[in-house]
Amino acid sequence: MDERLNDLGKRYASASDEELRYIAVTGDLAFDAKPILEKELARRGIRDLEDYKQQLDRDEALRREDLKRRLAEKERVIWRYSRIVGAIFVLLFLAGAARLYFGGNDRYGVPLMIFSVVSIALLPVNNYLVRLILRFVFRP
Numbered sequence: 022m023d024e025r026l027n028d029l030g031k032r033y034a035s036a037s038d039e040e041l042r043y044i045a046v047t048g049d050l051a052f053d054a055k056p057i058l059e060k061e062l063a064r065r066g067i068r069d070l071e072d073y074k075q076q077l078d079r080d081e082a083l084r085r086e087d088l089k090r091r092l093a094e095k096e097r098v099i100w101r102y103s104r105i106v107g108a109i110f111v112l113l114f115l116a117g118a119a120r121l122y123f124g125g126n127d128r129y130g131v132p133l134m135i136f137s138v139v140s141i142a143l144l145p146v147n148n149y150l151v152r153l154i155l156r157f158v159f160r161p
Contacts, residue, residue, distance in 0.1 A: 026054075029054055030048030030057050030061070033057060034061060043073075043077075044058060044071055045059075088159050093157040095155045097146055103145075110144070113136065114138065117137060118130065118134060
């Protein structure tokens, strides 16, 4: 037990001030480790832990805001993409209808129209899956 505490004291002694502050503010320390950390902080004259905690909270809030902004930007891109792709599928449907109506050839017109209708129907599913993936990647 004493050897573990000595090792912990050596680790704290070799850590930087920043690391010690981080451990003190965020770490769930064991009952016997806390006095060792407090002793090392006092030896170094580190007393501004509340300021450091507030700085960590501000940094975390900024990180979350950045992630939210990036996610909103990605969702705007998805919205534009879905509108453009939807318009392309509508144009393909109209091209198939024109080919069927004016050409009288159902060999190319009907499959083009079927492809367009199925693609338009699946577009919301595609958008949902892309949003789901982006929310997982950019989660706060």
